[in-house]
Amino acid sequence: MRSTNAMANLRTIATSKCFVALLLxxxxxxxxxxxxxxxxxxxxxxxxxELNLQKGKCRSGVLSVYIENKASGRVINKTMLWGKRGSEIYTLFISQREVKPAVAVDNQALYADTFYDNQLLIVGLLLETKQPNQYISVFDYPFDIGYDITLFGKTSFFD
Structure with missing residues (x-):
């Protein structure tokens, strides 16, 4: 009787460990x-x-973006890892380099400059429009904003 209970306990533990490993x-x-x-x-x-000009390219999962703030004159180059699942998009911060510092600063320019800085993960959607090569990118984490973008090429392997 004792060995039967011990075997049942071992099976239960093994099953739960397999479940945890599979879940992980x-x-x-x-x-x-x-x-x-x-x-x-x-x-x-x-x-x-209205606030900025962005130009970028993505090759083999690395997204490089040139961002020029129209109000302050600040220019930065950002490098990020690019991720895509369906219409969901993810960028994971790698580096940022300031090419040209801000010249004029008002509240709108300051806001437009700072919401790109120091964001480790940015999450959003990339939505196709009816026009060829025209997309809308909408971000909801860590800030709410949308862009009309012109995009040429392939955004991922499968989606």
């Missing part, structure tokens, strides 16, 4: 999938908005 593996795959899929990117884009 599925979680890791779920978290990494966008960035693995993003390795297939090969595109360039532009956004010419």
């Amino acid at each position: 593996m599925v979680s890791v795959v779920w978290l990494l999938y966008p960035f693995v899929n993003g390795l297939g990117c090969s595109y360039r884009f532009t956004h010419d908005g």
